[in-house]
Amino acid sequence: MKRSDDARGSAPPLPSVEPVGLVDPTGRRTEGAAYDTPEPGALLALLRGMVIGRRFDRQASALARQGRLAVYPSSRGQEACQVGGALALADRDWLFPTYRDCVSLVARGVDPVEVLTLLRGDWHSGYDPRRHRCAPQCTPLATSAPHAVGLAWAARRAGEDAAALVMMGDGATSEGDAHEAFNFAAVWKAPVVFLVQNNQWAISVPVDKQSAAPTLAHKAVGYGMAGVHIDGNDAAAVYAAVSQALEAARDGGGPTLIEARTYRLDPHTNSDDPGRYRDDAERARWEERDPLARLEALLRAEGALDDAAMDGFEKEAEITAAAVRERYSGDDETAPEDLFAHVYHSIPAQLERQRRDLLAEIGEG
Amino acid sequence: MKRSDDARGSAPPLPSVEPVGLVDPTGRRTEGAAYDTPEPGALLALLRGMVIGRRFDRQASALARQGRLAVYPSSRGQEACQVGGALALADRDWLFPTYRDCVSLVARGVDPVEVLTLLRGDWHSGYDPRRHRCAPQCTPLATSAPHAVGLAWAARRAGEDAAALVMMGDGATSEGDAHEAFNFAAVWKAPVVFLVQNNQWAISVPVDKQSAAPTLAHKAVGYGMAGVHIDGNDAAAVYAAVSQALEAARDGGGPTLIEARTYRLDPHTNSDDPGRYRDDAERARWEERDPLARLEALLRAEGALDDAAMDGFEKEAEITAAAVRERYSGDDETAPEDLFAHVYHSIPAQLERQRRDLLAEIGEG
Amino acid sequence: MAGTVTLGQALNRALRDALAADDSVVVYGEDVGPLGGVFRVTDGLTAEFGEERCFDSPLAEAGIVGTAVGMAMYGLRPVVEMQFDAFSYPAFEQVVSHVAKMRNRTRGRLELPMVIRIPYGGGIGAVEHHADSSEAYWAHTPGLRVVTPATPSDGYSMLREAVDSPDPVVFLEPKRRYWTKEEAVLPVRTAPMDRAVVRRSGDDVTLLAYGPMVETALEAAAAAAEEGTSVEVVDLRSLSPFDDATAAASVRRTGRAVVVHEASGFAGYGAEVAARLTEQCFHYLEAPVLRVCGLDVPYPPPVLEEHHLPSVDRILDAFDRLQWERTWTAAPAPAEVGA
Amino acid sequence: MAGTVTLGQALNRALRDALAADDSVVVYGEDVGPLGGVFRVTDGLTAEFGEERCFDSPLAEAGIVGTAVGMAMYGLRPVVEMQFDAFSYPAFEQVVSHVAKMRNRTRGRLELPMVIRIPYGGGIGAVEHHADSSEAYWAHTPGLRVVTPATPSDGYSMLREAVDSPDPVVFLEPKRRYWTKEEAVLPVRTAPMDRAVVRRSGDDVTLLAYGPMVETALEAAAAAAEEGTSVEVVDLRSLSPFDDATAAASVRRTGRAVVVHEASGFAGYGAEVAARLTEQCFHYLEAPVLRVCGLDVPYPPPVLEEHHLPSVDRILDAFDRLQWERTWTAAPAPAEVGA
């Protein structure tokens, strides 16, 4: 019995069924909050990131409507998670975003045009993952979660003080890969934080068809890791919770599963039709819990934000949007021979023949 | 927010970190037990099943040593789970066993020779799954768990008052399929009981390398299903816990995850070498927690078992073993053309050609 | 239902009629309920038949296929959808180790009358993982029937037949053809789903295609006709088992063959077609069976997919490489080697 | 290490030397630690290099491959083991959607220098799921290198090369040959792992084999020699990419070819071999390229596996069907069509 139950950890406290927040929907600090409210500087950075993020998202949605993106999955309404998660990261940390997390990448500092390469259909990913320590956006649900665990494990092994933040949706938690990643992370005490943006819907499927558990954060219990349930429309709470979890992870405390309760205000993507599966009234109620308005209200009430600062953010946002628009009128730079260049480290003979044939066919051979 | 957290269940109580039992290792009833102790008749049936099961297991191990089975994974030490689980089932219920659960099948009433068809290498499964309501033994870990969920769902839909019992090992709980099955079962409130025989080892890997959770039963919390942790060497406890869970499942209460703490006394299979990875002292300690001796002691102490009855069980066990030995001297009945007969409902032309070629080759065409 | 019907509508109608005809049919998967599927193939089914017959499950493909195995063991006829080709991969183990093998494993005592619907292939400008052609993986796996319709009528008829089949069927839906129209009267029964059919008769070359490429093949045949080459187009329909009789008869007559598919050529399904037709028709062949396939690269991003996908031009080029100058007079028909 | 060495020992030595040579190499999977793997290929590695370099992970194949992707993204060289062929299927999505595509997805910015070791094939009397040959699934997937050694020396050399490769390698180990012995001096470097090699020279037929079937092919060649047929045995070694030059040169010379593998023939790897050699050598071929493969059935139970597996006799039968009576004098070499 040397390796019996005793050897394993005792249960961490159960997550709260009600989401924990720092700022209430009207913009007031909540009482007895579980985390310290971030410094005003950090709060301003969050607001700035959300203002820019929302403008970027609106621009991308417009491009999609114009047919200039292959597809765009908006994160409008989820800015607190997108920005709160990204800004909590240190430069040395890694971000593992999904298709929905463009705003997160923008907040992380990735060139917005490079962020959109995937969705424009120019290439599968546009930015340099090493430069920004951002994995390519992941489409097969939950499959990048084990990548993050492996990478974080490797970073710790190398003596790096780095952690990884994995984004995933509520629906993705149902996949086997989520389970395996949670378990590997907990057993290996890998420095990983899983941020589940529970936006209530997996395309047309509501979260109560995904899980019968009180919250998705309760899953943490079964892996022996910490689980917390936070208000995902409260950027201060997301930032604080993710920061604390990252710190714990870097200190060897193992992974944390954070469920952030939020809402996808827009359709799943521009080609979705939410009228088929959800009430507009539901969406309208969530519009009232807007993460930007909430943080703006707090900062104004506490004198940390004035019109000039807010104007400044909005101007930056317009510049970002304009840059995206402009640089999108240029030609795309993908060349047919790129098809062959990256499949292997060096092009095998068989591919080289196909490359020559293609170039000949299009008159470039 | 119509489908918010509120719509989902509240957390059931956490499983006990110490396994719950009815009979202690010395054969005395435990105080304040969580279940009623089964009737003496049921306890005798459990003991009888375990005596026969152990003898069958010993016989099969001997056949494997003699090279008359391709392989045999012994369940010696796990008889309380094997028999307690099987006997808790009503005839109308279904059993989903793994490769390790031969004794369970024997206890369920499947012809012991047909049970061994798989391990003898005659065919992939030897018994009629419909007749016994036993799925074929499953080798790819955790993969039969979703089958059980689907079948149980279908039975309920048909208005049948039937449930399914899925056996799996501690190691198997790490697989994605276990997660998906747990989740589907909980969301669908399917009448399924998952019995995890935590025998402390997945081949050479101890359970503390599988999970960092306090118990495997804690996983239940994350699915919103009931989870219980029982002493898996206490047949009365296994029988009671599985019975109660099956009943709850049939009554629409949804699935239960039962972790039964037990120990694999023998090697993983006859070709395993446990000396490479575990202490003999550990095994010796578990030998002292023998499930048969414990129940025998209780029944004798309470006057429900005498030498004659015990002799009767042992005689039955010898008869079972002898029957296996004898019927094993006969030829196996698998014919080469069986290769083609069952792949499809009717043999496609291409396979028919291969069948004819093979029969010609072996001189039967 | 008569008049113009799209493939998507025909499939939808087939599911509706199957649900109406047999209470043991259930349809489920991701977003197949109120949304009606991302391609609307299950549109209206929940409304018409209720949540017990057509519903959304948790988002997990192995779980979806795995629970369907259990339902089929019990006697239901589940029809499950994998939302896109690449999202069937999480279910690979369930399909290969159970769906394909359960019948054989139990000596026929447990049949699995289930259908796994997979929209597959590219050409719709979709991003990564939404345009894979996975047929070679399934076709190589004994125990599965793998079929793919190319027309609305076939979509209807083959899906009904797949649902009724006692064997599990991987039903591959050419997603770029969901909007393909045909004048049709539904319900309809076309050729049995395990048969290939000749879509266009011709004498000079046999062009073998399936699913999304049948339309392209017919266009290529029309273009070739203008240049004086008479092309016979065979729509394989059933990828496993393969209908040797129809395909080989055509090739024996024409003496030349090209097979076309979207999937990467290397170790792709076309290799089987080429290899077995060569085995069966060797002395009739004036040239090797050529393959026009996707490149041996991961499916490209939208801006490059035109370069990956077989086009009419590439098929015509293949015709040109069929060594016309070398036509010999047909030798006396020799004994052909068995398959 | 000189003298008699088995394939299993050679692989073990390769891992040991790789771990010693490069600190970024890590070995993990199920039971690869203290147990040394169920086939003992990782025997002693934990003892020698510690738990940080060779260790047991939780039991979940997608998790194993998925975490290895992350490690490789970081710059490590993980070598993971799938315990048996059929137990690699849970990792299918990770392999196909990530391992094979990460490099291409990121325009080469993230290479994945990782090795997935898979003991494969039958012939050891194992029960269901322990004898699959999954090479066709991997070979059809662009972005992977798929190799399989047939001898202890190749086992050593190719595994070292696989670990050093900047590309992900699916390393298929012919489990029935783990105990195959050879006189060898390790370390050794044999031909590059992407090359086929001629194992026996001959003039009449080219017999193409790989992995477990190379030994069988050599036996068949020896038996054929006694009957006066001179067989050239080509060990393909690299299933993807395919070494056209070596294989086609042999077939052009002999004019006849047979390909052999354990996996089911239908849409199997041999179809690619047959199809591409026919494309490249059509006018040199006196007979179609024949395939001797496993039956198109799920892998049989132990008592029947002998009927499934290609045998010397079946290979000799295939030689007999190569239409010897029809030998024509070689036509003047025509231009061959491209691959």
Ligand SMILES: Cc1ncc(C[n+]2csc(CCOP(=O)(O)OP(=O)(O)O)c2C)c(N)n1
């Ligand atoms: C393995 C896999 N299965 C199916 C899909 C198709 N799909 C794309 S997004 C989506 C819903 C995901 O929901 P959720 O995880 O909640 O994330 P959200 O889109 O709400 O951000 C589905 C089913 C996929 N991308 N990957």
Ligand SMILES: Cc1ncc(C[n+]2csc(CCOP(=O)(O)OP(=O)(O)O)c2C)c(N)n1
């Ligand atoms: C998907 C899969 N991966 C790997 C294996 C190989 N394998 C067979 S048994 C076993 C250990 C299983 O341990 P556990 O679930 O605890 O069951 P036990 O054998 O202890 O009863 C492994 C790894 C398998 N059968 N299936």
Ligand SMILES: [Mg+2]
């Ligand atoms: Mg969501």
Ligand SMILES: [Mg+2]
């Ligand atoms: Mg175990």
